[in-house]
Amino acid sequence: MNDTSTPPNGQALARQARLRDALRANLKKRRAQIRGRAASESEGDEQGSETPAAVDANVMTKGDQR
Incomplete structure (x- = not known):
């Protein structure tokens, strides 16, 4: 194994x-992605772009494409 x-x-x-x-860079990238997603979701909530029914319909159609 590893001789210490x-x-x-x-x-x-x-x-x-x-x-x-490399691990630090990957962590920074993932954190930036999470922040970007959170920001875009909060903008979508403020604008009321999609209703929950519309989101469910999108999930259903995307899930059926195999």
Whole structure:
């Protein structure tokens, strides 16, 4: 498995840093997506763009397309 008694070499440290940076970037991207969706949903609620029945109809038709 992973021997923790030896310190990581230069390649392992570089890999850890690369993975850490990739995970942080992914987290930032996902948070931005969530904020964007929340903002667009709140705008839709204020404008009253769709009624619950219209949303249900859209879900039903999208679910039937296989």
